[in-house]
Amino acid sequence: MDHVGILSEAFYLPPGKKLVADVFRDEDVPFGTLSKNIDFQRDIGIHDIHVTDELPSVLAIAAARRALDQAGVAPGEVDLVVDFTSIPEDYVGPTWSAAGLVQQELGLENAFATAVNTGGCASYHLALKTVVSLMLADDDVTTALLFAGDRTPDLNKTYYPITVASDGGSALVLRKNAARARILxxxxxxxxxxxxxxxxxxxxxxxxxxxxxxxxxxxxxxxxxxxxxxxxxxxxxxxxxxxxxxxxxxxxxxxxxxxxxxxxxxxxxxxxxxxxxxxxxxxxxxxxxxxxxxxxxxxxxxxxxxxxxxxxxxxxxxxxxxxxxxxxxxxxxxxx
Incomplete structure (x- = not known):
């Protein structure tokens, strides 16, 4: 029975850093406790984050290139490219997605490019579920590249009361019947x-x-x-x-x-x-x-x-x- 495995997973984090204390200062984050005596600033556990002025697509392309290199997959082998970025990218979606740009920049001439980017931070799973189903249903799709690239606005790094967001990109290469990292x-x-x-x-x-x-x-x-x-x-x-x-x-x-x-x-x-x-x-x-x-x-x-x-x-x-x-x-x- 056919299955889908992950040939590689890769990421790119820009070298620039910003202290979370400076993020809180710049964004005027509230002090005080939330429910169950949790203090957001005291208990967040994050000291610094990665920041950049680069476009989100630059982060995505860097991660995607690394994933293909690690998997040993040539551009012509990729049948499907899926963007699962969950916040606005270079242009405001859903009219535009970086999927086509990644296809162009990496020379994925045999691939079809699209996006599955709802669900916020769970968009990884929604894309994974969608792509695995498509790969198992379509004999023409053997290898897929999934990616994301996120750059939050300069004064919107804090997702109060949950977390502080870092800039970065990620990608993974899926292949039908791959022995490594089988998606159960x-x-x-x-x-x-x-x-x-x-x-x-x-x-x-x-x-x-x-x-x-x-x-x-x-x-x-x-x-x-x-x-x-x-x-x-x-x-x-x-x-x-x-x-x-x-x-x-x-x-x-x-x-x-x-x-x-x-x-x-x-x-x-x-x-x-x-x-x-x-x-x-x-x-x-x-x-x-x-x-x-x-x-x-x-x-x-x-x-x-x-x-x-x-x-x-x-x-x-x-x-x-x-x-x-x-x-x-x-x-x-x-x-x-």
Missing amino acids: GVETISIGRLHDVWYVPGLQNRQPNEEVTERLLHMYAKMDKFNEGVIPINFRMFGKVMTQLLDKLNLSFDDVDYYVYPTFSTWDQAYFMKKFGLSPEKVYTSALKHRGHVQESDMVINYAEAVEQNLIRTGDKVMVVSNGAGFAWSAALIHH
Whole structure:
């Protein structure tokens, strides 16, 4: 029976850095405690982030080039290119996606280019689920390149009360029947009533007489909706999506060797581990302090770094899990 595996995963983080203390100063982030005695500034656990003035597509192209090189895949072998970037890119989407630009710059002349970029930080999973299904259904699609490139606006690095965002790009190469990193399954759950908890207003939502500024491209949160709609169910939904995936595969949590989880904050990671009874050795957390959150690329970057550090070994079953604006909870199980 056909399956899809991951030949390579790669990323690019720009060398420029900014202290999170300076981010908080520049963006006038509130002081004080949230629920359960959490103080955002005190408990975030992020010291500095990667920043750049480069366009998002530059970050994406750098990561995509690395992924193809690591996989040993020639440009002419790529049948499908999918952009899973979840925030505005060089131009405002969905009219424009970097998929066509990546196709052009890397010489992927035999590929079809498109985008699957809803679901916020869970867009990685939505793209993965879509592409795997397409590859298994279409004999003409054997090799796919998935990528993302994110550059947040200069004064919109803070996603209060969750995390601080870093700039960066990521990519992975999928191949039908590859022996490495077999994708056992992907499960997603979305809740429509939470569709606008996080949003980028854009010009179409400009108030009468409001000045046109970069702030119209900033990420905003409806805090009442976040506190009342997301917080009470967040970790229950993580459990639900992982359980649904494991049940479909006739597996249990005992079969999972390692977890890849977003680098949101120290307190968020601690709650995830506590909720599911996981030791720190089973969850990749070490990148948080000097990187922060790289949107949907967290899943690719954390997986790649865990492989490099021998935390993920051949034969391990790895649960890659995230949530994201939209609002979605998603999980993928990969047999490395």
